[in-house]
Amino acid sequence: MAESTSYALIFDMDGVLINNTSFQARAFQLLFRDLGLTTNALKLLQRLNGMPATKILETVFANPVPKKQLETYANQREFLYRTLYWEKRREMPGLTQFLQDARAAGFKIGLGTGSGNDTIGYIIDHLNLRRFFDVVVTKDEVDRGKPHADTYTVTARELGVPPERCLVFEDALVGEQAAYKAGMRCIALSTSIKPDKFQAPLKVLKDFTEINSAQVLELLEQNLPIPKPSKQLAKREYMHL
Template identity: 30%
Template sequence: MIKALVFDFDGLILDTETAIYKATKDLYKEYGAEFPIEVYANLAGTQDESFDLADYLAEQIEHQVDRDKLLKEQSKRIATFIEKEEILPGVLPILEAAKQSGLKIALATSSGNHWAQGHLERLGIRAYFQVIVQADDVEKVKPDPALYVKAVEALGVKPEEAIAFEDSYHGLIAAKAAGLYCVVIPNEVTKALEFSKADRKLKSLAEVTLVELLEAFSEEKGSEPSK
């Protein structure tokens, strides 16, 4: 029996992934360089310390750049893009239906420094989440399962009693490794990634109702999270 829902944030509730990509792509363009979507797609949903935005740019233009200046400009542009974004389709109806049904709700995000929580408050949906687990709360972020493990433990449910909602490959791997069901809803950045391990893949959360999801993952039908 499903007792909880665990949501990713970036690219799933708010399409920050596409906003970050577009802002960074535009910035690179001013330097006469390219920022391929394939590069960013592989970074989505995790924190890859081996990738450095300034170093990647320097390799393309063949001279060093001012890292602090680049990051400050990127942050400024990202904020401008994200201000235009709205909650993605289907998210609010699922949250409201879950609340009315008495399901527990958590957020598990690889972002830190209260990034997601700040946006949830700005969007007016923070109250839906009983638990928020972010990068600062674990040693390793997605694709490591720690965020999801901690989320279900905090909610007081078993992994197989929860459905994770993800948009990235790293998030999918983390959710499945933790033992949760996982519904993947790719965005513009992540749509080309491989999601064969997902229990279900949708174009939008607006395609499905909570009742349909609960029925699909009901243990009464002998359903178990795929490995």
């Protein structure tokens, strides 16, 4: 049997460490209302959640918007989100126990998120989760966010583990595609979209009470083929990139 120390677990943050998609969507919806846009934020996030906010916002305007203006809108959305979510910050059920078990089993553990350093501190430091991660990679450390592979490629490199020995935990289609582009397998959490919307995860979870580190190691040792990114999904979901 392979040792857990030869594998790495890489986690997205939003929708994985925390179940916050509805609050993210509400913040976008309030911003859209202020801007006079009729876009349905929840449906938008079901397609594009996991991308940097500026990239998501880029898709909702009929005409190009300057980068500086998009950043202003993204900051407005971030303020709205933090206000809405301030008293609601909770880790995903079973998360701390799972992370403790994974570390005890010898897995290397990384965080790879499309959020910035200030945003992740608002979550992982408030919830005392940073102690579990050997590596933290944010949008500030990569050139291209999800669905590009950069976030997970950089995380694996900093962990010192080959991509094929990394397992990504994701809740979003763009994140799942990023994992496959990086040459990694994926376990999905159905916090943002329905289980049947994902392409080919090894398993779909409601939360971390449904899995333990021994089961993860068993899945990895099956050495199943790494899915190729779906061209059909890419065309449909990321056509504005």
